[in-house]
Amino acid sequence: MPLFKTVLYSTDFSPLAETALEYVKKLKEAGAKKVIVTHVVTSLSIELPEGTDLMNSEILSNVLPKADQLYVTSIIEKLDRIKKNLEFNELEVEIALRYGTPGDEIVNVAKEKGASVIVMGAHGKGLLTEILLGSVSVDVMRKAECPVLIIKKREE
Amino acid sequence: MLFEKILYPIDFEKHSLEAKPYVLKLKEAGCKEVHILHVLLPSEWGLLPKEEYDSIEKVEGLKSALSEGYSDALIKRFKEMEELAKEFEENGIKTKVVMIPGELDEVISNYADKYGVKLVTLGINAASLSIFRVGKIMDVLKATKQPILIVKSESEE
Numbered sequence: 001m002p003l004f005k006t007v008l009y010s011t012d013f014s015p016l017a018e019t020a021l022e023y024v025k026k027l028k029e030a031g032a033k034k035v036i037v038t039h040v041v042t043s044l045s046i047e048l049p050e051g052t053d054l055m056n057s058e059i060l061s062n063v064l065p066k067a068d069q070l071y072v073t074s075i076i077e078k079l080d081r082i083k084k085n086l087e088f089n090e091l092e093v094e095i096a097l098r099y100g101t102p103g104d105e106i107v108n109v110a111k112e113k114g115a116s117v118i119v120m121g122a123h124g125k126g127l128l129t130e131i132l133l134g135s136v137s138v139d140v141m142r143k144a145e146c147p148v149l150i151i152k153k154r155e156e
Numbered sequence: 157m158l159f160e161k162i163l164y165p166i167d168f169e170k171h172s173l174e175a176k177p178y179v180l181k182l183k184e185a186g187c188k189e190v191h192i193l194h195v196l197l198p199s200e201w202g203l204l205p206k207e208e209y210d211s212i213e214k215v216e217g218l219k220s221a222l223s224e225g226y227s228d229a230l231i232k233r234f235k236e237m238e239e240l241a242k243e244f245e246e247n248g249i250k251t252k253v254v255m256i257p258g259e260l261d262e263v264i265s266n267y268a269d270k271y272g273v274k275l276v277t278l279g280i281n282a283a284s285l286s287i288f289r290v291g292k293i294m295d296v297l298k299a300t301k302q303p304i305l306i307v308k309s310e311s312e313e
């Protein structure tokens with residue numbers, strides 16, 4: 001049964017996201033074949049439509065100001081390193097880099113790509129913050145149509 | 157090691173059982189042991205002695221603390237949990253079946269810590285994550301330190 005076939009791995013490049021990556025690799029043994037490495041950019045010097053694909057070279061070269069180009073390029077480099085890491089583990093990898101609201105965009109990418117499961121870290125903000133603002137992980141859990149594997153921040 | 161020991165809390169509703177195929181599948185990623193836990197909520201069962209009821213004998217021992225209908229219902233549930241455990245055992249996964257009185261978040265997080273659980277798998281109803289329902293599942297998500305796999309079902313409660 002292809003329960004874990006396509007994994008959406010959401011990263012903010014934090015150490016917790018690195019921990020979550022280990023779970024993604026492990027899911028290969030439970031049938032994972034493809035990983036969508038996803039990052040959502042929330043702030044640029046110009047406003048773009050929600051969900052803009054920042055892997056689109058046209059947008060990168062012709063729409064974004066120079067400073068944003070450099071910033072987005074540095075993110076693409078980080079995503080490429082994760083891609084190579086996963087490919088080394090014999091997983092097929094696609095990168096999704098979007099502009100917008102992280103919770104919404106992670107769920108949108110999951111739907112578009114037919115993700116079987118979303119894997120992400122949860123930093124765990126205060127109760128009140130979560131209720132009022134909704135942390136990204138809670139937002140994803142609420143809106144995702146597929147299972148979500150949340151890696152919690154361990155309090156050492 | 158990441159999925160070696162899984163805690164699988166169930167409430168006997170359809171949605172909690174929908175997580176089962178995922179737990180079974182994780183055997184291929186190293187799951188060796190599954191603990192099937194049913195939390196006996198005070199709102200449902202009253203205040204019961206706080207113990208781990210992990211055998212039919214122990215559950216039967218609760219007869220004195222419960223009225224007859226309740227006690228029979230509890231025994232029936234334990235047997236259903238044992239049936240569920242058989243499916244895992246048949247797939248080569250070691251199991252433990254246990255009922256514990258208390259609040260959902262407290263019991264699940266304490267149990268996961270005590271037994272070195274690597275992953276908590278929750279099969280839940282989508283409505284239980286609603287922004288209007290702050291309690292229960294959200295409390296479990298906050299209280300549990302271990303990774304959590306949420307398998308959401310859209311079915312009616």
